Amino acid sequence: MSEISITGIGVISSLGIGRQAFWEGCCRAQSGVRPIRTFDTSSYRSNVAASVADFKPAEFMPPMVYRRMSAVSRMAVAASIEAVSDSGLDLKALDRQRVAIFMGTAYGSSSHVDQFYLSLLNEGPRGAQPLLFPETVPNAPASHIAMFHQIQGPNATFCQNDISAEVAMIYATSLLALDVVDVALVGGAEELSEILFACHDAVGGLNPIQAKVPEEVYPQPGGGIILGEGAAVLVMEKRTSAGQRGANVYGNLASDASTGDLAVMGHYAKSGDPVLKTCRQAMAQAGIKPDDIDHISASANYAKELDAMESEQLQRLFQDQRGALKVTPLKYLTGDFGAAGATRAAAVLLSLYHQISLPAVTLSALRSNQPDPLKWMPAQSQKLTNALMTSTTFGGGSASLIFTSAK
């Protein structure tokens, strides 16, 4: 039986600000992908991303608190505020040395790194902006969360490309299981910046879409990734303590697994074995079989290499000869970013909590060169007990998490 419960969720996403707006956006299969308005995209092969719109940090914290924070830190702190409030935890009544913060981010504040380096290039060492430098470290968002809530327990940030948030969650389960901490605020945050966009454009990774109207964009699988941004924080605590205080439980984390395999820099593990291995390990740990899984959250991100490989491995795992299996590739809606795992976990937990399945596509639809536009099957009420979240990143890492319903 799972020992870890999730009792609070906070989300800042391209689908909406706050947990409820995010959930409603998920249920509608609303795309967060839109033409970029925050910087000039004319020199890039793409002009779309899943950017966070209408986020007002003042709705979460006083301006004095966030004035020097980067966008990624602001989103992270805001998500943590919502998650803590949602959990009903009275932090002041807790031993805050036994409360942890673990965040995942692939690049942290890429905009602050860029602005600081530009100030150096433009004005030389004496013109370099000291106020920007502290925000260039990837652990800045987790440190701001600690400062805001006065949480003095273990604090760490994980950078593992697209599975950064998943790796943070796995570390949290480890410290909860080892009884080092009682509660952990776990999640991820990432910001979209022009330099990040330029870097992905330079390596040829972006989906070359040039959208003309400011409407939601629904790309085709296999065309290349769509960048996203956002933050999500989960409150994880021991099931016993959640039960004792009568907390509202979204779901339980039944098991986690991570593996890796040989991969060329910038590419996914060719064999695809890690996907299969981590899923099997996670299911074995949870004591369930493929038939027991009611929902699959895939890490497909429109990249030809990943989506085809993941589709093939899930087909093997579930022995789905026709490719008719339903999967939810949430990154098709929210874009891809280092913290996407936290956002996906939030969606899975909300789905288990509401007993409403997330919109899904067929496994075969993840493969590129499909003749028809992607068809989303709508969200619907359904008995959901076990959900598998599989995640894979370029560089060769893979992680799987199994969440179970608390009902």
Add this chain to the structure above:
Amino acid sequence: MGRPVAVTGLGIFCAIGKDLPQFRTNLFKGTCGIAEVDLFDLAGYSCRLGAQIRDSGLRERLPSRQTKRISRCDLLGLIAAREALQNARIDMQKMDPSRMGVIMGGGAGGMLSWEKFRREIWQDQHRRYASRVLASAPCTLTDLIASHYGVTGPRSTITTACSSSANAIGYGFDLIRSGRLDCVIAGGSEALCELTFAGFHSLKVMSPEPCRPFDRNRKGLSLGEGAGIVVLEASENAVKRGASALAEITGYALNSDAYHMTSPDPEGMGMVRVMTAALKQSGTDPGLIDYINAHGTATKINDKMESQAIERVFGDEGLGRIRVSATKSMVGHCLGASGAIEAIATILAIDQQMLPPTVHLNEIDPECRLNHVTQTGIQKTIRAALSNSFAFGGNNTSLIFRSAGISDQV
């Protein structure tokens, strides 16, 4: 407590040692690796010093297929990882790769490569080298080590600035003691780059002379670069394969000051708490600690706070008995790699039963009244030792190592 965990291999590449024997010799001799940096243009800086690795044949140290397109940071890390595995006498053919993991601590990673790419955009150069972008992610070294050695277990990259690689070693310890893995390659790597050099320069914390931790006349830190990698194994497995333990890792703790992005808690309470928690979690009586490898950056505030914190944790008895040194005075502040490099210095101290010194410590600051080791190494019985790492963002970590086979009795 879980399974005992042994350190069976070390690998290092830094300004005072291009391999373990050279590092060991220079560490105990008190050799300073801090000199003028020429890795990038330093015009306009008031400080031009750093512990830079000088090796014109750096890329030839590994087969060319391994070094193609990788960053300086990852190159240093791969060299150190190779040495660590050789030092541990690991034969990958005889290991179960799925029971092995790679946990690295990252700092600026391949920033030096990214800076070249960014400069090309800034100069509006038409030709841009995309490979420089690929080499810049903080987790590239983790993936490269795992791929090169066929490690298929969990991999993670921790980025908590200056405590990153200390945390990586701590996480590796957890993975083995909990039974999840049998062997972990842990550590970190850092290369000097313009961004961090300009960043610390803009904060006015860099010393115009080689840094002198705990000295009354200290003027700030000296940056450095290097890689430190350790091989951690379940002690029982190490014994079975006939490997000798250089030391045991018995515990660690990490926490947050929750106070300020760049300044430590003025009472040093985060430091006090992390050392206390590490001692408690490792089941180590403070009376067993004979040596502390201090974070010792040589900034006014860090050294004072750290001294006060050590005093509060170990009391007057400990203050007089426990010897303290800051090896950053020789290798510079290697940021993401510093925790691992200092862990290696601590493990070598235990293995050799010799204390490394703080060099340039001529006049001990009365506010840093610790039992310092100065100028050169000295022989001493070291039963257990503690290594501190305190970072930007208020991230603190303490690691505890013990001489293999030492009992819990004080």
